[in-house]
Every structure is written in C-alpha cells, then in structure tokens.
Amino acid sequence: MHPFWNKVVLYCPRWIAPNLLTFSGFLLTVVNFFLIAYYDYDFRAASKTPIPIPDWVWILAAINLFVAYTLDGIDGKQARRTGTSGPLGELFDHGLDSYSAVLIPIYMFTIFGAADLPPVRMYFITLNVFLNFYLPHVEKYLTGVMFLPWGYDFVMWGVSITLAITGILGAEFWQIPVFGVKPCHIFEITLYVSAVITSHPIIIHNVYKSYRDKTGKMRPFSEAIRPLVPLSSLFILCTAWVLCSRNGIIDMEPRLYFIMCGTLFSNICCRLIVAQMSDTRADLWNGLLNLLSVVTFFCVLPYPMFGMPELNIQIERYLLYGLTFCVTIAHIHYGAGVVREMCTHFRIRCFKIPTTPLPQTTPPADDMEDIEL
DSSP: OHHHHHHHGGGSOTTSOHHHHHHHHHHHHHHHHHHHHHHOTTSOGGGSSSOSSOHHHHHHHHHHHHHHHHHHHHHHHHHHHHTOOSHHHHHHHHHHHHHHHHHHHHHHHHHHHHHHSOHHHHHHHHHHHHHHHHHHHHHHHHHSOOOOOTHHHHHHHHHHHHHHHHHHHOGGGGGSOBTTBOHHHHHHHHHHHHIIIIIHHHHHHHHHHHHHTTOSOOOOHHHHTTTHHHHHHHHHHHHHHHHHOSSOHHHHSHHHHHHHHHHHHHHHHHHHHHHHHHTOOOOSOOTHHHHHHHHHHHHHOOGGGGTOOOOOHHHHHHHHHHHHHHHHHHHHHHHHHHHHHHHHHHTOBTTBOOSSOOOOSSOOOSOOTTOOO
C-alpha cells in the first residue's frame, strides 16, 4: 500500500496536521460502529428474514473503513512532509488504533450474527485481536524496534472487501457454506491460525535475537514480563465474568461488554506505548482493573450458597453500564491529559501545524517514494 499512500499524501495540503488525519480516520470507524449498532445492537439481525440492515449501510461502512485505513497510512508520511514527526504522532496513531482493535471486529460479528457465531466465541476472537495488537508493542518495549506483520493490512483489506460484498450481495451471502463450512467458521479459524503463523513466532524470535545479540534494551526477566501482567489480568477478569456470570452477561449485552473490554485494553496499551517511548518502566497494574475486579466479584458470586437471593439481571446490566461509563470517561481523561502534557512540553498544538517544525532526523520531502512508515 505504500506506493498508493505515497501518491495520496501528495494531494494532502501541507497545512493539515498529521494528527488531524489520524483522528478523522478514527472517527470514521466510530461512525461505522454506531451506524451498524443502530440497526443491529444485539447481533441478531443476521438471523432475521429479511435482514433489517439496509445495503447502503454496508457500502458506507466499507468506504469509511477504507478511507480510515488510508488516513492511518498517510499520517506518518504527512508528518515527514511537514517536518512535524514526533512522539505525539506515534502515541496518537497507535493509541487510537488500540481502540479500533475492538470496533472493527464488531463489524464482522454483525455480518455473521449471534446465531452462527455465539457472543462467547466473539469474545475470544476479540481477545485474540487484542493480543495480536499488543505483542508488537511489548516487542518494541524490549527491543526498541517494532515488527508490524502483514496481518494488519490483510485484516483492513479483508474487512473492507467483506463489507462491500455484503452491501452488494446482501448479508445472506455469508450464510452459504463453502465445502460444507460456514464463512463465519472460516473467519474464526483464519484469525487464530494467522496469529500463530504470521505474528507470534516472529515476535518471539525478534525478542530472542535482541537478547542474544545484545541489541535491545536488555531488561531483566522481571522487567520484561511487566507489560504482560495487566493484559493477562484483564483477560482473566473479563473471562471470569463471561463464564461465571449469574445472568449470562455476554449474551445479554454483548456489544457493550466488548466496548468495556476494548476501552480497558486501549488504556493498558496506551500506557505501554508511553512507557516504551519514554524508556520508563511499564505499569505492573492498571488502576481501572480495580473497578473491573470489584464488579466481576459481585457478578460471579454464588449468592444462593450464602443463603442470599440470586443476583437480579437488571442489577448486573446496570453494573456493566456503570463500569463502561466510568472506564470510558477515565480513559478519555487519561488520553487528553497525556496529549496536553506532550503538547505543552514540545510547544506544539495537536491539530495544527506549528510555525517552527520540530527538529527531526528525517528531512521533509515532496517525493515520498522512498519513505515508508
């Protein structure tokens, strides 16, 4: 995609800030999320006849996602053109991408529907996506270099094409078995297998090489595993709630549960990005997990064993609502605070090209053919 992006970025005016491109692309993925959720909040639309989602929704979602993918691809090139490359751009780019890691899979879940792809399986697919996104940042924390597998490009292309096909042929198309296997099962298996083949082994090998050749940060084992602790804790707590919920929370509010998990994941990931950029210790624990721990405890407690009535279904629902609201506000507050501090430190504005560009090692250029980010 780099040759295409190299051409596209030349049509972008120099006065447009790279972070504005990044944020605009992210907003398009958010628009897709709310648009699809309006027609299919509970992932049940695919099992209805006729499917209540208009074809134009899928076409618009495909266009929005491809434009978002393009903006995400040219933001770094725009930064080099305008001489504004810096740590803020990296945090802004990867931080927003970490939120998109939960939004984009939800599009696919809507296409296949809860009848063929139950919410609990959707949940574990989401965890797999989180892990695939997080491990390259752990790698950079340990080695100083980030390996970006081709999987990201394949996913963005694949989802965009799938959305477009759905708009043209209808969501019913994805109910047709291929050699006796439904497309949703092929999608599920492909995600798991591709992670094992194309991503995880390469990251492990790169970390091993950095320690063997002494080219990385050479952090001791206790420091090296610190980034994995909050992520593992998130996975354990969320999975415990899913599997032990007194009222089947994942079937009752799947979309909101995914957003809650994705918000917590994004916060954990953003803090790791800040740690690896500033070369400081990664967090061993995330404060927002305290809220999750308390809510999970109350929602999985076997009340009848203690002679108490079972947890009311509406109480568990409201606990999820409250938790999602709190972690979302906290995450937005954290992100805005970090961006504001970095802007103050570098004497720049987030969405405006500074009069005096930041000092950088890469010179700005109109011909971007040799520049790849």
